[in-house]
Amino acid sequence: MGNNKNAAAPLLLALWIAVSGVAPALAAEDHSGHNMVSPQAAMPADAPQPSGGKEIAIGSMKVSLMPEYDSTSVLVINEGKFLNREAFPREVLFYLPQGVTKLTDVCSLSPGGQHFCQLFEIKPGDGKNLLNVKLPYSDFFIDFQFAPFKAKPNSERDFTYTIEAAYDIKNLSVVIQQPYRAERFTIDPAGGKEFEKEGYQNYRYELKDVTKGERKTFRITYFKADDKPSVDAKYTAMSETHIFRGHTSAIILAAGIAGIAALLFIRRRKSAKQGGQA
Amino acid sequence: MKAALFGISLILTLTYMSGKYIFLTSASDHTVPGVSHWLACPCECPMVLEDCHMSCGLSWKNLIGEKLKAGLSKEDIVSYFYKRFGREALLTPAQRVAGKWYQVTRGGYPAGEMALFGVIVLVWTSLLYLILLTVYEKIISMRKK
Numbered sequence: 001m002g003n004n005k006n007a008a009a010p011l012l013l014a015l016w017i018a019v020s021g022v023a024p025a026l027a028a029e030d031h032s033g034h035n036m037v038s039p040q041a042a043m044p045a046d047a048p049q050p051s052g053g054k055e056i057a058i059g060s061m062k063v064s065l066m067p068e069y070d071s072t073s074v075l076v077i078n079e080g081k082f083l084n085r086e087a088f089p090r091e092v093l094f095y096l097p098q099g100v101t102k103l104t105d106v107c108s109l110s111p112g113g114q115h116f117c118q119l120f121e122i123k124p125g126d127g128k129n130l131l132n133v134k135l136p137y138s139d140f141f142i143d144f145q146f147a148p149f150k151a152k153p154n155s156e157r158d159f160t161y162t163i164e165a166a167y168d169i170k171n172l173s174v175v176i177q178q179p180y181r182a183e184r185f186t187i188d189p190a191g192g193k194e195f196e197k198e199g200y201q202n203y204r205y206e207l208k209d210v211t212k213g214e215r216k217t218f219r220i221t222y223f224k225a226d227d228k229p230s231v232d233a234k235y236t237a238m239s240e241t242h243i244f245r246g247h248t249s250a251i252i253l254a255a256g257i258a259g260i261a262a263l264l265f266i267r268r269r270k271s272a273k274q275g276g277q278a
Numbered sequence: 279m280k281a282a283l284f285g286i287s288l289i290l291t292l293t294y295m296s297g298k299y300i301f302l303t304s305a306s307d308h309t310v311p312g313v314s315h316w317l318a319c320p321c322e323c324p325m326v327l328e329d330c331h332m333s334c335g336l337s338w339k340n341l342i343g344e345k346l347k348a349g350l351s352k353e354d355i356v357s358y359f360y361k362r363f364g365r366e367a368l369l370t371p372a373q374r375v376a377g378k379w380y381q382v383t384r385g386g387y388p389a390g391e392m393a394l395f396g397v398i399v400l401v402w403t404s405l406l407y408l409i410l411l412t413v414y415e416k417i418i419s420m421r422k423k
Contacts, residue, residue: 104331243391256401263408
């Protein structure tokens with residue numbers, strides 16, 4: 001067993017390298033060919049050069065709020081375009097709701113429509129979280145899951161989402177999707193333009209000249225008899241990818257431990273037998 | 279020799295576990311994750327569609343859900359995407375490896391499951407090492423006789 005102990009050290013080191021911080025550093029290199037880059041590692045060759053700390057503004061931005069779309073939380077998608085194309089690449093700031101510490105993606109779109117997904121940093125702020133990201137182009141695409149309520153069957157969902165502008169926004173469009181099977185769906189403020197898209201009822205709010213620091217709050221309430229997301233309830237939730245499904249991990253682990261125990265038992269018995277014979 | 283045996287065990291276990299996860303899926307062919315495992319993310323990202331949650335990826339997943347509801351099989355749906363979107367909708371083995379690696383490096387899996395994956399690799403490496411060691415010792419003792 002002493003040898004096993006010694007042998008475990010390189011394994012732990014290898015696992016640490018594979019799973020921990022060394023991996024992202026390698027990732028930038030690995031993915032430069034796939035447009036998944038660290039801001040420092042691989043800006044696209046045709047990206048414009050930075051132009052210092054000049055004041056910038058967002059020309060158009062669309063915020064999509066999709067409660068219980070593919071999971072029991074709210075899918076939030078922010079996409080838009082800065083007015084100052086010449087100011088990029090540069091670091092920009094976005095405000096996220098408190099509690100959002102992980103993004104699904106933050107990407108910049110090249111003029112050709114390619115996504116250049118970026119590494120990012122989220123810091124806690126006063127009543128909100130701050131997302132710092134270096135964008136190679138003026139277009140951006142950010143999506144994340146926000147969990148302001150716990151979805152339970154036969155319950156009222158009631159949450160507020162505040163959009164706080166970190167920059168002036170010329171045209172802000174907010175689209176709120178009504179989840180499937182939601183009853184008594186209300187939005188405060190009311191008055192969103194209703195439209196149907198891909199079988200979903202949506203409400204659009206068009207806001208002009210939102211100034212830096214201005215907050216736009218939307219309160220959404222509805223009742224739902226189930227706790228399943230809109231995307232067909234027969235299918236598993238897709239908001240998070242899992243390595244293992246069901247009890248497979250426990251079974252694999254238990255089988256491995258049982259195997260080790262059995263082998264150690266056999267080896268010990270054998271060596272005791274050999275010792276007895278000697 | 280013991281270190282070499284352990285190294286072999288580690289490589290074999292890691293290769294098998296990673297390969298199994300990258301190339302196979304435990305999700306049923308009749309589910310969205312089961313079908314999206316075989317398609318590329320349409321958002322110009324290197325990801326496998328099952329890991330992609332951007333709006334473009336979600337609309338493809340929605341489409342898969344609708345096709346499944348309409349009674350199409352996994353093969354029918356993959357063929358539909360190929361015919362409609364071309365070769366880009368499918369994944370080469372290299373793209374699949376790159377996509378999964380990206381998913382790991384971006385922290386796309388729950389930390390608990392990553393830790394569990396590490397523990398499982400550790401346990402099965404130890405088991406394989408013990409088996410190889412037992413076989414090795416047996417061969418040595420047979421040679422001595």
